[in-house]
């Protein structure tokens with residue numbers, strides 16, 4: 001009995017070695033395929049991070065570039081942050097990772113004034129002076145956002161809320177109109193009551209910002225900033 005078992009296991013032994021080798025070879029080839037597949041799938045995706053050596057070119061382009069010298073006049077201590085992009089103050093929002101397109105769907109940015117004075121009340125105005133284009137700004141200013149009665153604490157935290165006079169409208173630069181400037185101004189409101197007549201508030205384009213400021217006796221802004229971007233997506237341009 002025992003000898004038969006031994007004989008049997010001896011017989012089995014030479015059979016299992018090729019089987020194990022076969023299984024090992026199969027396993028290795030599956031592993032290799034998985035690694036190759038994994039690499040080819042993750043390479044284009046991770047290139048947006050900027051730290052990936054495989055996606056150098058795209059990664060570099062995904063860092064917003066600084067505004068040209070001629071446009072840094074409004075660069076103050078105001079900071080604007082969009083999700084995914086972070087700080088866009090005084091920068092050009094790049095095309096890569098569809099950032100220019102995304103900016104049309106992202107909700108309102110964080111707008112932060114770290115030096116806001118405790119107890120003060122502020123007014124925020126966001127406009128596009130390049131409507132429909134910088135070369136032909138006949139619809140200047142396009143009013144994107146007006147919020148009054150913002151507390152210093154909220155402005156320090158970048159949480160824009162208060163009395164929303166004009167709802168936030170994201171940038172939607174039309175095709176072939178080049179780079180648009182999106183400008184943010186913060187005014188010390190004091191005890192002024194800020195309003196825009198209903199009729200005037202109906203249209204965003206051709207807003208007379210200077211008249212609005214004069215009417216409210218607002219002279220100089222406390223701080224400001226701007227960023228730039230242009231159309232590159234497939235969305236329908238707004239009606240001008």
Ligand SMILES: *[C@@H]1O[C@H](CO)[C@@H](O)[C@H](O)[C@H]1NC(C)=O
Pocket residue numbers: 079087088089090
């Ligand atoms: C945001 O960017 C502006 C312009 O480059 C810079 O002055 C400011 O310090 C930045 N703020 C933060 C919090 O990174």
Ligand SMILES: *[C@@H]1O[C@H](CO)[C@@H](O)[C@H](O)[C@H]1NC(C)=O
Pocket residue numbers: 121148149163190191192193194
């Ligand atoms: C905004 O502030 C002004 C000035 O302090 C005040 O008269 C007004 O009632 C405030 N409006 C709202 C909606 O809080």
